[in-house]
Amino acid sequence: MNAWPRLQRVSILILLISLLSACSSIPKAGPIGTIEATAEDELGPRFVNDPPPPREGASAAAILDGFLFAGIGVSDNYSVARSFLTPALAETWEPEEEITIYRSDFKISSTPTEGELQLQLEVAAYIDGSGIRRNVAAGTTESITVQLEQVQGQWRVAEIPSGIMISAADAEAFLQPHELYFYSSSYQYWVPDVRWFVNRQGIATNIVQSLIDGPAPYLQGAVTSAFPENAALAVESVPIESGTATIDFTQDILTAADNLRRQQMEQQLRVTLTGLNTVNSVELRAGQPIDIDIDPDLVLPKQDPAVPSQQIVISDNELAFFQGGQLTTEDGVPSVSEFDPVDPAMSYDTRNFAFLNGDRTELMATGLEQNVRTVVTGSNLTHPSYDPANWIWTAGSAGGRSYVRAVPPGGSAGNAIEVLTAWLGNRTISEIRISRDGARALIVAQQSGKSQLLLSGVSRSEDGVPQALSDPISLNPTGAIDTAKWVTETSVVVADTANEGAVTATLIPFAANIDEYSPLEGLEHLSAGTGSTNVFAESGTSIFGVVGNAWTDQGVVARDPSFAG
Known part of the structure; x- marks a missing residue:
C-alpha cells in the first residue's frame, strides 16, 4: 500500500x-x-x-x-x-x-x-x-x-x-530473499540462512559481506563458517563477468589459511552466490588470483537432502510401511501392538523406529532385529523426530514445566539427555521437528493461548551431542496450529489438527507467500517428504496424498503416516 x-x-x-x-x-x-x-x-x-x-x-x-x-x-x-x-x-x-x-x-x-x-x-x-x-x-x-x-x-x-x-x-x-549457506557442525550438510536484500545493483557485494560476517544469531553455535572472524574484503565490490564472481580478500585472510580452508571458503561462496542467476563460478583473490588445489579431505556437503519415499505408519496396531499406494510389512520389525502405538518415526536409513504409547507417556525405540525399549517417560510427549545422526528428539512436560529431550543412537532411558532451552519459559511445545541438515529445530508452541511457529539452532558438542536450542526466530503462522513438518530446507507445512470439521493445511516458505491446500474434513495428522507435492494427511483411518492442491484418498487403511526424520 x-x-x-x-x-x-x-x-x-x-x-x-x-x-x-x-x-x-x-x-x-x-x-x-x-x-x-x-x-x-x-x-x-x-x-x-x-x-x-x-x-x-x-x-x-x-x-x-x-x-x-x-x-x-x-x-x-x-x-x-x-x-x-x-x-x-x-x-x-x-x-x-x-x-x-x-x-x-x-x-x-x-x-x-x-x-x-x-x-x-x-x-x-x-x-x-x-x-x-x-x-x-x-x-x-x-x-x-x-x-x-x-x-x-x-x-x-x-x-x-x-x-x-x-x-x-x-x-x-523492493526486496530479494537469498540463502546464505553455512556448514553444519559435521560439515556434512549445507544449512541455509535466509536473508533479505534490496533488489538493486551490487546485491552480490551485500551477500558476500553478510556471508563473511557470519550466521544470523539463532544459528550461531549451530553452524560453521569457513571464514575467520577477521575476514574482510580488500575491495568492497564483487564484480561479475561472464558468470564469474570475483571476491578480493585482504592478503592475510587467504595466505594464513591452509589449502583445505581456502577450498572450503571457495565452496561456501560458490554455493551461496550461484543462487543468483548471474553467477555460476567464483574466483578468490588476494590482490591476484589464488590457486586452490583439490584437497582429498574436502567434504562435499549435501544441500536440501531428499528423504526416502517410504513412510512408516500404524496398520492393525503394528508398524507397517506405505509407499506407492501400497502397505507392506518387513521381516525383523518386532510387534508393538501391546503398547497401543501412535506417532511412529523412522531414521533416514529406514532401519530404526520410534513411537509413543497410546497415552503419550512413553517414547519407545526399536528397529530391525531389535527389541522394543522405553527411552523417555513423561507427559504429553510429542511425535518423535530423528535427526541425521540418529538421535531421537521429543518434547514433553514434567513437574509443571516443558522440556526437550534427545536420545542417542541405540540409547535407552538412562542416557537420554535434556537439551537446554533457556528461552522456553511458559511455552508448551506441541511439536518439534529436527531439520534434515540436523542444525535447526522447527517448533510449534502454545503461549498464552496463541500458537507460535519457531525456528531454533541446534548447538552440539564436538562429538555431536546436542547441547542447546538457541533463542528462536518466529515464522508467524496466520492462525492457530498444533503441528508442523519440514517440506524443504526453507519451507514447512502446518495445520491445526485440533480444529473440528474441515482443516486447511498451509505451506509456509521462509521467503515467499504462503499457500493453502484444499480443506480436508477431519484432518488429524500430516507428513511431508521431499517437496510441496509430497505431502500426506490422515483423516480417520484413511491416508490422503496431495495432487495439485487437493487431497486424494490413497485407498489404504492406516494411520499416523510419517516420512523419515
Missing part, C-alpha cells in the same frame, strides 16, 4: 507514465492534520525506482510523506530520499541500516510543537543491515517522533531514525 497521498503521487505519475488520475490531496497551508495512506488501486506498478523529489512550498507533513515514499528509490544512493532531509542528516542517514515493513495504512499526526510530527505504523517485520528479517506479531505498532526544520524556506526532515520504511506490497518488488 503506497504512502504517497494520491493527488501528489498521481499528478506526478501522470507526467511520468500518463496512466493515473487525481482523487485527493494534502493540505498545502493551514494547520497540520492527520494523513492516512490510501489503498493502492492504481493501475501503475507499486515499485517505482525514481520517486518524485520535494515540492516547493510543501507542508511539513507532505515532506515527511514524500520522504517515506522516496525510500523505494535506490538510484544514486537514495539521492531523492536524501533531498527530503536537511543537509546534515542527508550526510549521516543510512537507508539500509534497518528496513521497516508496515502492514497497512500509516498515520502522520501533528504535535503541539512546530515542526514535530508523529508517525504511526503497524509493523510486519524489520530487516537489519545484514539482511536478517525479524517478523513481529500482527497488531504490533510503532510510533516515531520526527523533527523537521526550515532550510531556505522549505521544510526538511531533521531527525528520524536511519533506515527506510516500505509497505508490505512494495516489499515484494
Whole structure:
C-alpha cells in the first residue's frame, strides 16, 4: 500500500507514465492534520525506482510523506530520499541500516510543537543491515517522533531514525530473499540462512559481506563458517563477468589459511552466490588470483537432502510401511501392538523406529532385529523426530514445566539427555521437528493461548551431542496450529489438527507467500517428504496424498503416516 497521498503521487505519475488520475490531496497551508495512506488501486506498478523529489512550498507533513515514499528509490544512493532531509542528516542517514515493513495504512499526526510530527505504523517485520528479517506479531505498532526544520524556506526532515520504511506490497518488488549457506557442525550438510536484500545493483557485494560476517544469531553455535572472524574484503565490490564472481580478500585472510580452508571458503561462496542467476563460478583473490588445489579431505556437503519415499505408519496396531499406494510389512520389525502405538518415526536409513504409547507417556525405540525399549517417560510427549545422526528428539512436560529431550543412537532411558532451552519459559511445545541438515529445530508452541511457529539452532558438542536450542526466530503462522513438518530446507507445512470439521493445511516458505491446500474434513495428522507435492494427511483411518492442491484418498487403511526424520 503506497504512502504517497494520491493527488501528489498521481499528478506526478501522470507526467511520468500518463496512466493515473487525481482523487485527493494534502493540505498545502493551514494547520497540520492527520494523513492516512490510501489503498493502492492504481493501475501503475507499486515499485517505482525514481520517486518524485520535494515540492516547493510543501507542508511539513507532505515532506515527511514524500520522504517515506522516496525510500523505494535506490538510484544514486537514495539521492531523492536524501533531498527530503536537511543537509546534515542527508550526510549521516543510512537507508539500509534497518528496513521497516508496515502492514497497512500509516498515520502522520501533528504535535503541539512546530515542526514535530508523529508517525504511526503497524509493523510486519524489520530487516537489519545484514539482511536478517525479524517478523513481529500482527497488531504490533510503532510510533516515531520526527523533527523537521526550515532550510531556505522549505521544510526538511531533521531527525528520524536511519533506515527506510516500505509497505508490505512494495516489499515484494523492493526486496530479494537469498540463502546464505553455512556448514553444519559435521560439515556434512549445507544449512541455509535466509536473508533479505534490496533488489538493486551490487546485491552480490551485500551477500558476500553478510556471508563473511557470519550466521544470523539463532544459528550461531549451530553452524560453521569457513571464514575467520577477521575476514574482510580488500575491495568492497564483487564484480561479475561472464558468470564469474570475483571476491578480493585482504592478503592475510587467504595466505594464513591452509589449502583445505581456502577450498572450503571457495565452496561456501560458490554455493551461496550461484543462487543468483548471474553467477555460476567464483574466483578468490588476494590482490591476484589464488590457486586452490583439490584437497582429498574436502567434504562435499549435501544441500536440501531428499528423504526416502517410504513412510512408516500404524496398520492393525503394528508398524507397517506405505509407499506407492501400497502397505507392506518387513521381516525383523518386532510387534508393538501391546503398547497401543501412535506417532511412529523412522531414521533416514529406514532401519530404526520410534513411537509413543497410546497415552503419550512413553517414547519407545526399536528397529530391525531389535527389541522394543522405553527411552523417555513423561507427559504429553510429542511425535518423535530423528535427526541425521540418529538421535531421537521429543518434547514433553514434567513437574509443571516443558522440556526437550534427545536420545542417542541405540540409547535407552538412562542416557537420554535434556537439551537446554533457556528461552522456553511458559511455552508448551506441541511439536518439534529436527531439520534434515540436523542444525535447526522447527517448533510449534502454545503461549498464552496463541500458537507460535519457531525456528531454533541446534548447538552440539564436538562429538555431536546436542547441547542447546538457541533463542528462536518466529515464522508467524496466520492462525492457530498444533503441528508442523519440514517440506524443504526453507519451507514447512502446518495445520491445526485440533480444529473440528474441515482443516486447511498451509505451506509456509521462509521467503515467499504462503499457500493453502484444499480443506480436508477431519484432518488429524500430516507428513511431508521431499517437496510441496509430497505431502500426506490422515483423516480417520484413511491416508490422503496431495495432487495439485487437493487431497486424494490413497485407498489404504492406516494411520499416523510419517516420512523419515
